[in-house]
Amino acid sequence: MAKITRPKPNKDRLRRTMMFMNAQRPGLIKDAYIYGCDSIMLDLEDAVAVNQKDAARFSLYHALTTIDYGDTEVIVRINGTDTEYWQEDVRVCVAGGADGIRIPKCETAAQVQEVEAAVEAAEKEFGVEVGRTLLMAALESPLGIMNAYEICTASDRMLGCAISGGDFRTSMHVQIEPDGIEINTARAMMLLAARAAGVQCLDTMYPNLDDEEGYRQEVDLIVRMGFDGKSLINPKQIAYVHERLAPTPKQIAHSEKIVRSCREQADAGVGVYVVDGKMVDPPFFKEAERIIELAKKCGVYHGDL
């Protein structure tokens, strides 16, 4: 059977939804791409028992090289750099052609660089283009959050960071709250760091699968805060994030108007002017362009810009 070769990973691609899948469960990983999430995250860490770490890697290698995941990005969560497992995890990820590696419990830039060095060595060992494999960091502790900017800028391979609520709440001695009060400061600090570093920022997963109302409330919150996407644990969580992150027809129409008029105004030598009763200047123009770009990526733009 022909080995699957995945296209070169794109650091800035859409990552609205990143769904966890246990790399050790064949029944799950073979169907992962049909759900329509932007990225899947095959897990070698917490989902895999300590005595099955080896078996999970064999499954992962064959899944990566024989299952065609199409446009779905394939990220692998490796074991922590404080374990004896992560180096072999890196080897199998690179050899199998994973798009990226998620570093769990990341607290320092040095950890990122340690993984990067192992990734580069593996790329050379397996004849993979050096620099192909992307990295992202899961921030799961107060120290990780405090060091978020250094972590996000520790390597050119960094696509972004994600907060992991479970471990974070444990280290803060708090439980999950409906309004997110226990974790919102960390979310905001991580967002600032990620934006400052120019990388993407993903929210934690929502564990209460049957609480639809609570889930929607959390998605609404993180969309308004400015997150690029969210970690998920179930396919039924995908649709609402995609719906909330897609620009609305009203936003798109307004953005089109701004982009068009701004081009005309700039040609006429005007910097600030009014569209639909609202002041418009260069920052609005940039935002309007971003909305159009996002609408295109989300498949909801049908104009000609």
Added chain:
Amino acid sequence: MVIEKTAMAGTLESSDAQVTVSPADALEIVIESSVINQYGRQIKATVEETLDRLGVTTGLVSVVDKGALDCTLKARVECAVFRSCDASMSNIPWGGAIQ
């Protein structure tokens, strides 16, 4: 590789296969599957090819198949063989004997 001791990999969950290997003088493959009539030959061929790539020429290899895809079957056979040699945890020849 030579199967040095009894080792097992995989589960009896749906879409999985449980593979047990143990030392023996000759190579013997025993397959139990709910889909043996349709896929028995293909399962055997996959197991044989995988053992061949690993250079396993002797041993008793028993497979309890629960509707595993080829890629899962390969992974379970390989893991069982590497476990039987206490070599499953690091420096796996990804893309070499494993492909």
